[in-house]
Amino acid sequence: MISLKVSPERVLELFQTVNHKLFQRKKDVHWRVREDGSVRAQSVLWLFCWAYNGDGSPKAQAACEEIFNEIMPFSCTFFDATVGYDYAKRFRYSSSDYIEKELETLLTKKSEK
Numbered sequence: 001m002i003s004l005k006v007s008p009e010r011v012l013e014l015f016q017t018v019n020h021k022l023f024q025r026k027k028d029v030h031w032r033v034r035e036d037g038s039v040r041a042q043s044v045l046w047l048f049c050w051a052y053n054g055d056g057s058p059k060a061q062a063a064c065e066e067i068f069n070e071i072m073p074f075s076c077t078f079f080d081a082t083v084g085y086d087y088a089k090r091f092r093y094s095s096s097d098y099i100e101k102e103l104e105t106l107l108t109k110k111s112e113k
Helices: 008-015 021-030 041-056 058-071 076-082 085-091 098-112
Strands: none
Touching: 008 021, 008 058, 021 041, 041 058, 041 076, 041 085, 041 098, 058 076, 076 098
């Protein structure tokens, strides 16, 4: 499980700063925070994809990268080197629960080195 560095309410405030219609429409579908404050792996992957390419918008990309770095317990650069865009893009919409453990394993292995 990935815990946020900020409150879920703060994340929603930050999300409002992303000036991109598709992001605003899809955030309620793809951003899921559990009652304990942890974030679904798919949500992290979804946000990382926005931080990586901004759906073609440099402004959305920069805003999402800044948000990612502020709210996650690791940087966007670390996540890219550890997990990568191809993995994130492939599994961001997965309904499988194994993604949680797989992502946790990927992040743990890299941070142990």
